[in-house]
Amino acid sequence: MRRLTHVWTAVAAAALTLSMAVPAQDHNAELAALKASMKKRYPALERLRDAGTIGEALDGSIALYKPADADKKVDPAEPKSPTIKQFLATENRDRRALYALLAKDLGVSAGEVGKQSGLRHLKKADPDHWIRVEPKVWRRKRDIREK
Numbered sequence: 805m806r807r808l809t810h811v812w813t814a815v816a817a818a819a820l821t822l823s824m825a826v827p828a829q830d831h832n833a834e835l836a837a838l839k840a841s842m843k844k845r846y847p848a849l850e851r852l853r854d855a856g857t858i859g860e861a862l863d864g865s866i867a868l869y870k871p872a873d874a875d876k877k878v879d880p881a882e883p884k885s886p887t888i889k890q891f892l893a894t895e896n897r898d899r900r901a902l903y904a905l906l907a908k909d910l911g912v913s914a915g916e917v918g919k920q921s922g923l924r925h926l927k928k929a930d931p932d933h934w935i936r937v938e939p940k941v942w943r944r945k946r947d948i949r950e951k
Contacts (some may be wrong), residue, residue: 825930835905841898852891853933857873858870858892859934861936863918865900873882876888908923926945933945
């Protein structure tokens, strides 16, 4: 009987360890996939930001500065290229997912992670990049006084 108890204890411990390892692996895999997806889009994101077509928002999202460009292709030379609006939707979806994962790790809200990311993007922005400081209120980085 005693031996059976030890066996069940070992089985329970192994099951607990395994159940904890699988979510961690899923979490790490999801984090890696998000980072890879975002890294792949980064050159186009930077090109659109430098052109003044899009800008960073202080909530951590990316937004369209020039609404007239929404239906233009990200890469006009590539027929399968998404529109800028589609591109931004994909980027923001990945950012929200990333913020949610990081928030879970840090024990804070995804909104707080987004705000911190928005502030980091503000600090890194070039002087001519557009920053959405409030809904429908845009400023060039050079015109924003940082605290």
